[in-house]
Amino acid sequence: MVDQRRLSIADIVIGEPLAWDVYGAGNKLLLRRGQVVATTRQAEDLVERGLFIDAGQADRAVQAKREAQQAATREIPSALRFINLANKRLERLLYNLGNEPDAEAKILEVVKALEYAAKINADVVIATIFLNQAAGKYAVRHCIDSALVASLIARAMKKSPEETQVIMAAALTMNVAMLRQQDVLLTKQDPLSERETEMIRSHPAQGVELLKQVGVANPEWLSYILLHHENEDGSGYPLGKEVKDISQNARILAYADRYSASVSIRKYRKSLLPSAALRDVLITGGKPADPLLAAYFIKELGPTPPGSYVRLQNGEIGVVTRRGMAAGTPVVHAFIGPRGAPLSFPIQRDTSKELYAVRETLAGDQAMLPFSMQQLWGEEAAL
Structure with missing residues (x-):
């Protein structure tokens, strides 16, 4: 026996399929689920006839509709928003490090927020390094960018999560030992003084001591900081270590630091294009100083990473939005037409096709059209 209840006008949505079967006297099936009530008069007629519907079907239909509405209104997580929140959180932590209880745990919370952003959309995460440079102070944002690059390489190399x-x-x-000074140095036009040079050369060791004072005891963590300005040929600082004495993870951090700095816009110099930044970071004396790491950086970032500007063979200008199957064939969204006029909306181009192949990489000031990351990546890049 079908569990029935009387049909009401509230059960019917004009122009939409019925979500349940409709029965008449004697449990006779009159209308099947999925049929459409086209007019108000038809709906009123069904109600006036005192017809019944399957209560179980009706309850399930109501529940399904409620779930669909909830899904439609559920917020899509934004990788960009998580990165910006992590940036603000890190700024408060680092500038007040001496007064922060449980500093190590709080820093690791920022790490986890950045990892979650990468799970949402790794391409958006890479793009923020190029397109999100106005978010926060450079000194802190640079640390965020370096962490994102380092994590990309570490995951590609199958490093453990820990x-x-x-x-x-x-x-x-x-x-951490030169944050406030770094803000000042960014605007400096004159050559560095001896005191400033010494501060820069000593900041890795001083940073280690500051972190020890607030309870950071992980020896690898402290070692990577101490070594992140050492060079393979012994010309780095503060200890003048050679490659055999610099751990691979410290070299990952060093390369991520240099790459992020190279592609960042500074008041005293233009940023390097991604391909030039890779050469600047990885090549010493005409060959890679660390061939294995160089191979991973080139594979994961390449000459046209997400967030970089490109001109296509047909003359359009766009932004790389996704890494392609090969380093030279990224997915691009064009927003300036071949004759320099803005397109009505960004158009996705497959750069593996000859017409839309990447002709050249451009600096940001050559693109000359403001846009939001959300326009290109949707809600996963919403502010």
Whole structure:
């Protein structure tokens, strides 16, 4: 026996399929689920006839509709928003480090927020390094960018989650001993004084001591910070270590630090294009100083990473939004037409096709059209 209840006008939505079967006297099936009531008069007629519907079907239909409405209104997580929140959180932590209880745990919380952003959309995460440079102070944002690059390489190399987190934590805290001075140095036009040079050369060791004072005891974390300005040929600082004495994870951090700095816009110089930044970071004396790490950086970032500007063979200008199957064939959204006029909306281009192949990479000031990341990546890049 069908569990029935009387049909009401509230059960019917004009123009939409019925979500249940309709029965008449004697449990006779009159209308099947899925049929459409086209007019108000038809709906009123059904109600006036005192017809019944399957109560179980009706309850399930109401529940399904409620769930669909909830799904439609459920917020899509934004990788960009998580990164910006992590940036603000890290700024408060680093500038007040001496007064922060449980500093190590709080820094690791920032690491986890950045990891979650990468799970939402790794391409958006890479793009923020190029397109989100106005978010926060450079000194802190640079640490965030370096942590994101380092985590990308560490994951590609199959480092354990714990190891990756320690590399990221070191990136977030590598410049803690010179944050305020770094803000000043960014606007400096004159050559560095002896005191400023000494401050820069000593900041890795001083940073280690500051972190020890607030309870950071992880030896790898502290070691990566101490070594992140050492060079393979012994020309780095503060200890002048050679490659055999610099751990691979410290070199990952060092390369991520240099790459992020190279592609950032500074008041005293233009940023390097991604391909030039890779050469600047990875090549010494005409060959890679660390061929294995160089291979991973080139594979994961390449000459046109997400967030970089490109001109296509047909003359359009766009932004790389997704890494492609090969390094030279990224997915691009064009927003300026071949004759320099803005397109009505960004158009996705497959750069594996000859017409839309990447002709050249451009600096940001050559694109000359403001846009939001949300326009290109949707809700996963919403502010």
